[in-house]
Amino acid sequence: MSLIEPDLEKQLQQIQRGTAEIIPENALVEKLKKSIKNNKPLTVKLGLDPTAPDIHLGHTVVLQKLRQFQDLGHQIIIILGDYTGRIGDPTGKSETRKQLMTAELMENAATYQQQIYKVLDAEKTKIVFNSEWLAPLTFEQAINLASKYTVARMLERDDFQKRFKTNLSIGIHEFFYPLMQGYDSVALKADIELGGTDQKFNLLMGRHLQKEYHQEQQIAVMMPILEGLDGTNKMSKSLGNYIGIDEPPHEMYGKIMSMPDQLMLRYFELVTSESVEEIARIATGLQDGSRHPRDIKMRLAREIVSIYHSVQAAKQAEEHFKQVFQQHKNPDEMPVFKITGAVIEDGKVVLPKLLATAKLVSGTSEARRMVKQGAVRINGVVVEDVNLRFVPEPETIIKVGKRKFIKLQAP
């Protein structure tokens, strides 16, 4: 059993760092005091909706906060919302979400478990499925649960309200989502529930229900929502503006370098463990021009890759980036493509077919398009002929666009 960090101030500071809101803050202090006094860890809960098979940096904002709780000695519990997932969280949605099939949910859940341990300490993490207590509820119990909240209050939620006002449909079952999530807190007797700011309603529902069921109320700790690579929308798999924590170092590094400059500080704050003071220094440096945005961004990329891979992998990714994008040189390593009969005609390699077969482009039409746009180079020379046929020399290097390379190998 790990010990609880005895310094209240230290705990508070750690918990508050980066948070958007804590409701209510004074109750948190009380809980912490009690926990320290009895050396009894607080139960910290996070619900994950297993709809996305890949965890991305957006999820890690909350996970990292959980990790901090772990390090402070508290017990964290991850709830995989296999049962709630059947409804789909209506939060922020303008339309009813489709319900996922159980098999699909289970598969996603398994992936989640693999991935969250890149941030969390596996030894100290408890994972539960909420079907455990939600599935056995009788209809009567479900009705009882539903009676603990009113339609009017439910409609206060702005996503429901918007849909209601604009005559978009709201399924009755969607009202159950917050109720069920709140009931999770009752089932676990949670002390703290973590979530993004978009989860405010659901987190508060937990407090409400706990009160109804005569329990001590949990504290809602909310983290800001991380913007995705486009700089405006929240990071999400479905918007394609995400960085998955499973992605290879090169990819991750490159994606970070491609984010809008204005997003950098946000990432420092929410996905790295850089101190608040240092982030402030960086901000000043950027503002007065004493620091170069590119260098700051590279540092950010280095730090993030280090977290999810290693310091060394980060260095390599950086070298690769410099070489390919700053000096426009070929990378040290590139995929090798063995020439096959399919791309040869009359003893010559047909370029469009080659590009398509090597998956450098999606098809021969796109291959021709790329050549037309001057995006294709053979050994550094821009190709002009859309339908080029050629006999490759050994070690011929083909480049498409800025970042796709292959090295040809004779059959």
Added chain:
RNA sequence: GGAGGAGUUCCCGAGUGGUCAAAGGGAUCAGACUGUAAAUCUGACGGCUAUCGCCUUCGUAGGUUCAAAUCCUACCUCCUCCA
């Protein structure tokens, strides 16, 4: 239960018999520039094809027509209103 509306290319969204591979925006990709795969500007953006060409696409299945995303029939899905 009754009445009405909608389903278009990755997304949003125009298009109501030929001039439609289908406006516009977004996303994406490429080129230029650069400080980076930022920003900005320009261009491309169904597939196949050694340029004129061919094939597939507008919810699904049929039909009318020389010709349909556009008209008709049935079906599926979604939405709204009345009860």
